[in-house]
Structure formats: structure tokens, C-alpha cells
Amino acid sequence: MVASILNALTANPLLGLIILVALVFLAWNLTLHWQVYETRKKIKLMFKGTKVADLEGVIFEQIKRLRQTEKNLQELTKFCQYLEKMTLSSLQKIGVIRFNPFKDTGGDQSFSIACLDAQNSGFTLTSLFTREGTRIYTKPITEGQSRYPLTHEEEEAIQLATKDTKTKKAIKGRKTK
Secondary structure, eight states, rough: OHHHHHHHHHOOHHHHHHHHHHHHHHHHHHHHHHHHHHHHHHHHHHTOSSSSOOOHHHHHHHHHHHHHHHHHHHHHHHHHHHHHHHHHOOOEEEEEEEEOSSSSOOOOOEEEEEEEEETEEEEEEEEESSSSEEEEEEEEEEEEBSOOOHHHHHHHHHHHHHHOOOHHHHHHHOOHH
């Protein structure tokens, strides 16, 4: 039977060419059907869990999500800038010095506290303990200096509060908006 088919093909070369072209088209058709099947599987996987039924709807849904994400990111950036400004103006550095204002009597019952922000501005609070009572004084501090005369203990408290050089260098390197 195979021999008779081969004899027919050799006797009529046009028939052989037609059969060869038909086999090529059949293989091509099977390949295209396989690609369509794979593409449909991928599309079903992509649309799984979404309410839209076409690719255009999926793209618009993704664009909508992207815009919402950008809006949320802008809000977070604004909030972060607000927190940064609040942090720089809040009290961050505290120095406490206890001392005895009288050389020969009493103990270290008096104290000076320096409370400063990132720019070394804030206040000092000094309490002098005596037999007659306690007196409390406060002085404003701007960039490490006061317009009022500072006692030695208040200056020590300021130096103690500002001794963290890493914080000072980090703040000089940052620029706030």
C-alpha cells in the first residue's frame, strides 16, 4: 500500500506538492490553535478575581488603582514633612545638672535643666533650694544662647544637652521645607 502511494506520488508530482502543502498548513493550524489555547489560559488567569470581562477594563482598573496609590503617596509625603517639622521643633535634648549653691553647707538639692529642640532653642529651668524656701527661674534659649545672663550651672546644662555631635551634624545636613 505504501508502495502504491509512492508510485502515485512519483507519477504525479503535482499531487505530492498538494499533499506536502496540506501537511504544512495542518501543522501551522495546529500550532496556531495551541497558541490561542495558551493565550486564553493566560487571559483567564489575568481576569481571575476582577469584575471586568475585557482587557481594556483591566487596564482602566489598574490605572485607577495607580492614581489612588499616587494620591496616597502624596498624602503620606505631606504628612511626613509635617512630622519632620514637628520633630525639629519639639524638645529633643535635655541636660540636668545638680549642684549645691552654698559651698560649706547642704547638699546638691538645687538643679538646672536645659530643654532644647533640634536647633538648640528652648529654655533653662533652675531651682535654688535654700533653708528659707525654693526659688525657680527660667530663661529662654535661642540657638544655644540666652539674652539673659546664664549661671555656670545653666551653661553646663546647655552643654550637656548639646553634647551629642551626631545629632547636630545630622540636623545641619538636613533641609526642611
